[in-house]
Amino acid sequence: MQFRHVQLKNGLTLIGEINPNAQSAAVGFFVRTGSRDETPSLSGVSHFLEHMLFKGTEDLSSVEVNEAFDRLGAKFNAFTSEENTVYYAAVLPEFFSAAVELWCRLMRPALRTDDFDVEKKVILEEIAMYKDLPEFQVIDQARQLHFGSHPCANSVLGTEETIGNLTAEQMRDYFSRRYAPNNLVAACCGRFDFDQTRRLIERLCSAWEPMEVGRTLAFFEGTGLQKRQTQRGLTCEHICLMSPSVSMQDPRRFAASLLSVIIGDSTGSRFFWALVDPAVADTAVMHCEAMDGVGILSSYIRCPTENRQKVLQIVQNIFDELKQNGISENELTAAKNKVLSAITLEAERPMGRLVSLGFNWIYLKSYRPVAEDVQAVKSVTVEQINQLIRDYPLEKFTQVSIGPEDS
Amino acid sequence: MTLPGGLTVLVQPVSGVESASFAFLLPGGSAALPDGCCGAAAVLNDWLFRGAGPYNSRRLVEELDSIGLHRQSSVSPEYLFYGGSLQSENLFRALELYADILLRPRLQEDLFEPSRQLALQELEALDDDPRQKVSVCLYERFYPDPLGRPCAGKEEDLQQLTPPQTRALKERLFAWSGAVLSAAGKIDTHAFLRHIETLFGHTPACQECPPPPQAAADGYHHIPNPGAQVHIGFMTKVPPCDSPLYYSVMAACAVLGGGMSSRLFTEVREKRGLCYAVGTRYHSLRSFAGISGYAGTTPDKAEETLSVILSEFRRLRNGISEDELLRAKTGLKSTLIMQNESTSARASRLAADWFYLKRVRPLEEIRRAIESLTTQTVQEFLDGPFSQEFTFVSLGPQPLQSLQNQQES
Numbered sequence: 001m002q003f004r005h006v007q008l009k010n011g012l013t014l015i016g017e018i019n020p021n022a023q024s025a026a027v028g029f030f031v032r033t034g035s036r037d038e039t040p041s042l043s044g045v046s047h048f049l050e051h052m053l054f055k056g057t058e059d060l061s062s063v064e065v066n067e068a069f070d071r072l073g074a075k076f077n078a079f080t081s082e083e084n085t086v087y088y089a090a091v092l093p094e095f096f097s098a099a100v101e102l103w104c105r106l107m108r109p110a111l112r113t114d115d116f117d118v119e120k121k122v123i124l125e126e127i128a129m130y131k132d133l134p135e136f137q138v139i140d141q142a143r144q145l146h147f148g149s150h151p152c153a154n155s156v157l158g159t160e161e162t163i164g165n166l167t168a169e170q171m172r173d174y175f176s177r178r179y180a181p182n183n184l185v186a187a188c189c190g191r192f193d194f195d196q197t198r199r200l201i202e203r204l205c206s207a208w209e210p211m212e213v214g215r216t217l218a219f220f221e222g223t224g225l226q227k228r229q230t231q232r233g234l235t236c237e238h239i240c241l242m243s244p245s246v247s248m249q250d251p252r253r254f255a256a257s258l259l260s261v262i263i264g265d266s267t268g269s270r271f272f273w274a275l276v277d278p279a280v281a282d283t284a285v286m287h288c289e290a291m292d293g294v295g296i297l298s299s300y301i302r303c304p305t306e307n308r309q310k311v312l313q314i315v316q317n318i319f320d321e322l323k324q325n326g327i328s329e330n331e332l333t334a335a336k337n338k339v340l341s342a343i344t345l346e347a348e349r350p351m352g353r354l355v356s357l358g359f360n361w362i363y364l365k366s367y368r369p370v371a372e373d374v375q376a377v378k379s380v381t382v383e384q385i386n387q388l389i390r391d392y393p394l395e396k397f398t399q400v401s402i403g404p405e406d407s
Numbered sequence: 408m409t410l411p412g413g414l415t416v417l418v419q420p421v422s423g424v425e426s427a428s429f430a431f432l433l434p435g436g437s438a439a440l441p442d443g444c445c446g447a448a449a450v451l452n453d454w455l456f457r458g459a460g461p462y463n464s465r466r467l468v469e470e471l472d473s474i475g476l477h478r479q480s481s482v483s484p485e486y487l488f489y490g491g492s493l494q495s496e497n498l499f500r501a502l503e504l505y506a507d508i509l510l511r512p513r514l515q516e517d518l519f520e521p522s523r524q525l526a527l528q529e530l531e532a533l534d535d536d537p538r539q540k541v542s543v544c545l546y547e548r549f550y551p552d553p554l555g556r557p558c559a560g561k562e563e564d565l566q567q568l569t570p571p572q573t574r575a576l577k578e579r580l581f582a583w584s585g586a587v588l589s590a591a592g593k594i595d596t597h598a599f600l601r602h603i604e605t606l607f608g609h610t611p612a613c614q615e616c617p618p619p620p621q622a623a624a625d626g627y628h629h630i631p632n633p634g635a636q637v638h639i640g641f642m643t644k645v646p647p648c649d650s651p652l653y654y655s656v657m658a659a660c661a662v663l664g665g666g667m668s669s670r671l672f673t674e675v676r677e678k679r680g681l682c683y684a685v686g687t688r689y690h691s692l693r694s695f696a697g698i699s700g701y702a703g704t705t706p707d708k709a710e711e712t713l714s715v716i717l718s719e720f721r722r723l724r725n726g727i728s729e730d731e732l733l734r735a736k737t738g739l740k741s742t743l744i745m746q747n748e749s750t751s752a753r754a755s756r757l758a759a760d761w762f763y764l765k766r767v768r769p770l771e772e773i774r775r776a777i778e779s780l781t782t783q784t785v786q787e788f789l790d791g792p793f794s795q796e797f798t799f800v801s802l803g804p805q806p807l808q809s810l811q812n813q814q815e816s
């Protein structure tokens with residue numbers, strides 16, 4: 001495994017982890033932009049723009065783009081979050097250069113108005129689809145309530161209103177400000193030729209103009225507000241809790257991640273024994289989300305609506321107990337083994353590895369070999385996690401619950 | 408290797424990886440259950456992990472967790488699946504625990520109720536996941552009964568289940584005589600086989616006794632739901648996975664609705680903006696298979712969406728182009744090789760091949776079969792009785808008028 005990187009004069013960075021024994025290779029363009037970088041009138045533009053990149057360039061139509069990727073047998077797609085837009089493709093090694101070239105070209109899209117108008121309908125359908133998924137709704141709303149006036153409260157999808165009012169001109173302007181080469185990282189991993197890829201990127205991307213690109217970073221501990229909402233046609237209660245945690249830049253993120261496994265892994269965790277095992281709830285999980293300068297622990301619980309109060313009481317007891325007595329050595333060992341298995345399995349596929357590789361560079365401006373992450377997980381102590389519980393009180397959570405109307 | 412009790416063991420060592428994965432596939436899934444017991448497999452699946460061999464419920468989960476096992480288990484109409492992935496040094500320990508779970512589960516009466524309650528809750532949760540609900544209902548109506556019965560169960564049956572009844576059903580659900588254990592990853596084959604012989608050398612002699620399939624429900628069914636979208640599921644019969652036409656079906660399915668350059672994606676989403684999610688996939692049991700599809704759209708666009716989808720099925724019968732075939736072949740080959748990078752996908756494929764084909768297809772054989780596809784071989788499949796009848800399910804504020812009219816006429 002070899003790591004190489006290069007930065008073009010315009011600021012575009014290419015990083016690569018080369019594994020000559022892999023059977024495939026993956027490429028990703030990581031753009032440091034997302035809903036937190038949007039103003040209210042632009043709400044949803046980052047995600048809409050992600051769709052528009054697939055609509056082609058001055059000399060490629062959307063049908064031609066899709067055909068080109070499929071001709072390479074590529075597993076390709078993109079996703080947008082609060083703070084990143086990521087485009088990726090995994091292919092067999094013989095198609096790698098063609099996949100990189102295609103993405104390079106798409107990073108300078110045509111953004112045609114007629115394509116924009118058709119795609120707007122697709123985005124409105126996507127918004128409608130998520131309305132029918134309470135599991136998604138509750139997490140989205142909890143994020144908005146938790147972050148309050150912090151930009152991480154901004155919705156990734158936007159609303160029917162903001163998307164409806166958005167113009168192609170506004171999108172072009174947003175694109176020109178955010179897709180500057182100095183705000184982009186091209187990450188590659190698996191079996192590929194780094195020098196060939198570097199030459200390709202230099203040839204296709206060197207003319208892109210750098211821009212001043214910023215983002216306001218501020219820590220936010222959350223509003224701690226609570227709300228319940230009813231929705232016609234629902235059967236279960238969907239609950240989301242969010243409490244503050246460490247950021248991606250904080251070395252304690254490994255401890256935070258282990259803590260979330262101890263509390264809310266799908267088996268053997270505190271949530272599992274207190275909620276799922278006795279069938280008080282059928283799902284109860286917690287994830288640690290370390291972001292740019294800020295972080296959250298986010299829990300999702302689904303239960304029969306009549307169990308709502310009981311669930312909240314049990315969660316409160318779990319958090320109180322952790323505050324008083326901390327975690328045990330056995331819990332930590334099991335959590336470490338689970339996380340280490342996950343790291344091992346992920347690293348075995350270039351597509352699995354790509355996301356960690358890219359995000360480490362986006363957030364930390366550094367390369368972290370898998371072995372370094374393994375070491376970081378192994379070295380976390382019980383006391384470090386207990387200190388984390390004291391530093392970021394679990395009981396200071398924001399709470400949203402969505403369920404059927406009370407009978 | 409096949410053990411005296413009937414368990415077939417398949418091992419595939421993989422170089423350059425640190426993980427290992429295993430998969431148990433036990434014939435006798437939800438379709439093997441007698442009438443009135445729908446969902447017993449889902450209950451049993453949870454109950455099994457509430458204590459086995461020397462371990463009580465808590466100890467068992469702690470033991471599984473302490474080795475960092477990522478486990479999966481699922482119920483299918485024709486088999487039960489238990490799989491896991493972990494760092495290879497813990498593989499043997501994991502299999503020791505699975506020998507306890509699968510051969511010596513405690514199935515304590517006092518721990519039955521939470522398992523049943525969880526099964527009921529998961530069934531209720533389907534109501535809040537429209538796409539999944541449509542898919543369950545679609546399979547139920549498409550496949551001949553009892554093959555389509557929902558694996559998650561039926562409420563009235565789950566309410567009636569008792570611990571002794573469920574315990575007795577384990578015999579039907581665990582047909583060890585035709586079972587497979589596969590493993591892939593960093594594994595020493597000889598040591599692995601010796602270990603398995605010790606653990607699983609004496610499995611109960613249980614034969615699979617599949618019930619004769621009855622007629623399918625077919626036609627159109629609507630589920631009223633006051634949501635934002637109409638969720639449409641559709642399915643039509645195609646040859647099953649042991650058919651010589653299998654690869655032609657896969658190619659045709661890819662061209663129709665497999666990827667982003669597929670006809671449905673292009674016509675429904677790219678050109679008309681009718682849907683965010685639209686596509687098809689191949690779904691096969693041992694003797695029955697279908698191309699199933701899904702589209703989610705807002706109510707005023709539902710009829711147009713359906714009409715475009717049906718006209719694409721009709722157009723497909725006229726054949727596919729050389730370029731479409733080339734893209735489908737490249738996609739199938741690349742999926743094949745990339746799946747091979749995951750030890751868990753490898754273990755699952757080994758077990759599935761054995762279950763459906765009674766042999767393991769070498770990679771090279773699959774690659775050759777894909778390469779030898781031509782537009783003519785695909786046409787042979789399309790010229791057969793393809794897309795003449797459909798099963799439709801919709802979930803949303805209003806039924807689809809055109810389907811309802813057709814149903815009535």
